[in-house]
Amino acid sequence: MSWSVAGVNVPSLALVVAGSIAALYGLYLLVLSIAALLHSEPDQRLTPTSRLAVLVPAHNEAPVIARCVQALRAQSYPRHLYEVVVVADNCSDQTARIAAEAGAQRVMTRRCPAGGGKGGALRWALDQLLVGDGAPSAVVIIDADSIPAPEFLTALVQPFESGRARVVQGISLLTPGDSGAPSLGVIAFMLFNRVRPMGRAVLRLRPTNLMGNGMLLARSVLLEHPWRAFTSSEDLEYSITLHLAGERIELAPGAVLPSAAAPTAEAARRQRLRWHGGRAHLSRVWVPRLVGRAVCERRPSLLGVALGLSFPPLGLLSAITLAGALLDVALVLLGAGAGWSLLPWLTALTAIALSVLVGLRAAHAPPAGYRALLRAPLYVARAAVGACGVLSFRGDRWLRAER
Numbered sequence: 295m296s297w298s299v300a301g302v303n304v305p306s307l308a309l310v311v312a313g314s315i316a317a318l319y320g321l322y323l324l325v326l327s328i329a330a331l332l333h334s335e336p337d338q339r340l341t342p343t344s345r346l347a348v349l350v351p352a353h354n355e356a357p358v359i360a361r362c363v364q365a366l367r368a369q370s371y372p373r374h375l376y377e378v379v380v381v382a383d384n385c386s387d388q389t390a391r392i393a394a395e396a397g398a399q400r401v402m403t404r405r406c407p408a409g410g411g412k413g414g415a416l417r418w419a420l421d422q423l424l425v426g427d428g429a430p431s432a433v434v435i436i437d438a439d440s441i442p443a444p445e446f447l448t449a450l451v452q453p454f455e456s457g458r459a460r461v462v463q464g465i466s467l468l469t470p471g472d473s474g475a476p477s478l479g480v481i482a483f484m485l486f487n488r489v490r491p492m493g494r495a496v497l498r499l500r501p502t503n504l505m506g507n508g509m510l511l512a513r514s515v516l517l518e519h520p521w522r523a524f525t526s527s528e529d530l531e532y533s534i535t536l537h538l539a540g541e542r543i544e545l546a547p548g549a550v551l552p553s554a555a556a557p558t559a560e561a562a563r564r565q566r567l568r569w570h571g572g573r574a575h576l577s578r579v580w581v582p583r584l585v586g587r588a589v590c591e592r593r594p595s596l597l598g599v600a601l602g603l604s605f606p607p608l609g610l611l612s613a614i615t616l617a618g619a620l621l622d623v624a625l626v627l628l629g630a631g632a633g634w635s636l637l638p639w640l641t642a643l644t645a646i647a648l649s650v651l652v653g654l655r656a657a658h659a660p661p662a663g664y665r666a667l668l669r670a671p672l673y674v675a676r677a678a679v680g681a682c683g684v685l686s687f688r689g690d691r692w693l694r695a696e697r
């Protein structure tokens with residue numbers, strides 16, 4: 295059987311094209327990691343004057359809501375300028391009572407079983423917070439399992455008060471479990487939520503997307519673009535709305551917001567499925583539309599949004615690249631492929647590995663973070679096994695992870 299058409303080795307050509315795409319993804323990650331090494335936080339700190347509503351959506355968060363509220367009450371931000379608002383959303387436990395006892399100035403109880411999910415809770419609460427003479431200048435959204443440091447709000451509000459942006463995203467990170475050793479999931483989260491945005495900021499690339507946790511939205515933005523994001527990736531869905539409207543999302547690198555990593559392997563799996571599956575759903579729906587609008591409206595920035603949406607999770611990208619390289623090697627050994635077709639796959643694998651190592655350095659990861667890379671083969675294998683679930687995930691599903 296001939297593998298050539300008009301003198302062209304078809305399998306090798308197909309593998310070169312696929313490998314080149316993987317190499318471009320890998321090189322892009324490497325460039326962002328290198329750029330993140332050069333990132334520095336602005337020294338200017340303005341005295342806060344904006345009135346904030348700190349909104350904490352909470353569904354059955356009794357075990358963790360008190361520490362979150364107490365951490366928010368202990369902020370260095372002027373006490374008279376912010377209010378902690380907890381939305382007890384369809385709770386069957388004591389979340390509302392515990393939040394009030396911990397010091398939340400307002401606890402809003404929502405009963406709407408048909409409109410579950412974080413997006414529905416946010417829309418319901420925002421509709422009430424944004425009206426009236428006492429409406430805040432901006433709303434800060436924080437997950438109930440987060441423990442913000444005392445300077446969090448002060449750092450988050452700086453880009454808003456300086457006039458650089460009406461939408462600001464802090465750095466949402468996962469902290470290791472009881473063992474103290476970061477898992478590869480924690481590392482991947484750090485690379486995605488900290489290193490890549492810092493790299494884009496240094497290179498002045500847009501866009502930065504909302505991360506769902508630790509984000510500030512000006513009241514004017516929410517009135518102009520009401521919250522209509524109800525998928526499992528409501529933050530990314532709302533980011534698309536903002537990008538289409540030409541709204542800038544600014545990174546606040548000093549506003550670091552840690553949350554506890556999933557306590558069990560099953561909880562971590564469900565969490566990854568919700569994050570990655572929701573992103574894959576939005577990619578299927580929005581990438582063609584964004585590319586079309588970028589071309590028709592001559593808006594190159596929308597191509598950046600589409601590229602960001604199309605990016606596979608790090609584990610899945612690694613699995614695809616490794617599988618492509620192994621397939622190429624097998625075809626070469628069988629005499630059906632050309633050795634030169636391996637070059638882009640090797641480039642991709644090298645770039646991905648270096649992007650992780652450089653990214654750990656840029657994020658000032660502890661030695662345990664580097665040691666965790668020894669478990670990378672297992673992480674990549676899990677990503678490969680779960681690929682079908684991620685790619686077929688329905689965006690209207692909401693998977694709650696165990697706290």
